[in-house]
Amino acid sequence: MQLSNSSQYAIRILAYMADQKDSRLMNATELAETLSIPYKFLTKIMTELVKAGLVVSIRGREGGYKFKKKTSEIMVSDILDIFNDSVKDEQCVLGIGFCNGMCKCALHDQWMEPKHLLQKMFRESSLEDIAGEGCKI
Amino acid sequence: MQLSNSSQYAIRILAYMADQKDSRLMNATELAETLSIPYKFLTKIMTELVKAGLVVSIRGREGGYKFKKKTSEIMVSDILDIFNDSVKDEQCVLGIGFCNGMCKCALHDQWMEPKHLLQKMFRESSLEDIAGEGCKI
């Protein structure tokens, strides 16, 4: 009952990037060191974020990464989607999901509310929101 | 963001057992076939449930499994605990959890409510509840 490492890392990376005042380019070495994420794994994740269209990369000397969209327009759920980690509408608590609405177990209705809260939280929290408040994550 | 296979299987197995009227012994072969769970994997899980004290096993011919406690006294969270799959109090949404209360990200407070609902759901739903309602899972 937890997000994958990749999702966690991605959120931390992007939240850190969003937290920088100027939208300067940031390179993988700096990000890996600052956030204590294995360099090679970080670059792998960054490449996925580039492919997903969340950030753009500038290759070559003096290169790095920057956001493609405004941080207020990137939602946490957008990040989770990339790693197939978001809470789907049809997703059953038990991960079973071959029961229909007509025929539900005792958990079915109880799961609706937390599920909606989680979806709301992920869908309505932008990187700007996360970066703005509190300390770094 | 989902329970492990072992947890899912265990819940389904126990819910099915709880659903039987008489508290007869049920053997692994029957359970595996009825619930479409790989026989060998099922016996592995059953052994863990025995060790955890949820069910007792009778070995040898005419043997099988039966509950050790009343089904109204076995909570879903008891099952999740065995497979280390329950939602912990300290558990951060992001699985990071090196932030303290003083220094929280935008998700921190929003996570509290769904977390409590999940915990409540798992802690207050017994096998009897699940078995009684609706169809088999």
Next chain:
DNA sequence: TACAATTACTACTTAAAGGTAGAATTAAAA
């Protein structure tokens, strides 16, 4: 007692997630 039906144990295999290594590519700077 011998047999058959059952769970328990030990060890292995497979699949997926997590992580690493090295070379190829790119482009600014010297």
Next chain:
DNA sequence: TTTTAATTCTACCTTTAAGTAGTAATTGTA
């Protein structure tokens, strides 16, 4: 133009979850 600092690609390694195989131990029944 050469060097250097950066991303990207391909391939591999490691760890954990998931699943399988074979055998030992147990016990009711014939």
